[in-house]
Amino acid sequence: MARKTPRKLPGRREDGATTKAQILEAAGEVFAEKGFDRATGKEIAERAGSNSAAVNYYYGGIEGLYADVLVEAHRRLLTYDKLVALAESPGEPTEKLKSLIGLIARRITGPESSSWALRVLSREILSPSSAFPVLVKQEILPKKLVVTGIIGEILDRPHDDPVVTRCTLNIIAPFAMLLVGNKQIFTQVLPGFNSGEPEVQEQIVEHFQRFALAGLAATAAALRSDDH
Known part of the structure; x- marks a missing residue:
């Protein structure tokens, strides 16, 4: 361009x-x-x-x-520098991923969900434009490498292993769905899913963290079983 x-x-x-x-x-x-x-x-x-x-x-x-x-x-959702700082910080990779999930989930389910930044991303996901390759090259791919690196550490697999790729998709998919989803439709189809209250929002965040980490733990156990 x-x-x-x-x-x-x-x-x-x-x-x-x-x-x-x-x-x-x-x-x-x-x-x-x-x-x-x-x-x-x-x-x-x-x-x-x-x-x-x-x-x-x-x-x-x-x-x-x-x-x-x-x-x-995309930077307002999460900057590359902040993501790298999280990945390179001391601690277990599971805790790093938990922090990352919490950060993104709070942005998407909190007051910032009505910001122009998230609405623009929502439109682009639903109907990619000619500018989408720019977004992929400058923001999505560099950040993806950091995230798959964390998940690869948890699974003891290279960042580009197909298992890591599938797990990354499972973790990211709910956020993409929330990003493009209409809140009114969500509350009609899933009436218990209402992030309007801070307490409910934290319950949603904790659920996403628990679900993702449990899935990774089950995947890691299956990989160890296959290796033996």
Whole structure:
């Protein structure tokens, strides 16, 4: 996704970083509300209080802006640096995975679930755009390697072992479902699943942790049995 070389805007101020950040925030809100296909650079610039040419100047066009919004949205869910710090911290890999599950589950089931970042990711998962490969390359794959490394430690298998891959899918799938799911539909189909109250949210978090770790323990036991 090639970006155009920025051209100088008439009367451009030196607080370009602030303007660029304002455009990204406004874009995140518009993309969350309308999706990539129905959003326009003009509306985004107006909402950001910027010149209509600012989207092209700072992002090379609406496609480049959307790619940056996707990357930022994923970082707001979980940054690579925070994930690496967790993986490299002292302690057992099971405790690291438990902390990771808790972190993500609280983000997705808590107040942040209504943020533009999670809504943009939800739209992209349901209908991938041409910017999806950028998100995969910059955020998803690097983070996946860290997560599969933790799970591989638990199972005593390489990070790219098929068993590790399957377990990673099992652990990630509920979060993807929560991300794209409509809360009203969830409460109708699964009336006991309501994360509105902090106490209930913690029960959900603990359940996800317990379920994932129990599944990994059972898988590890099966692998040891097969090895003998």
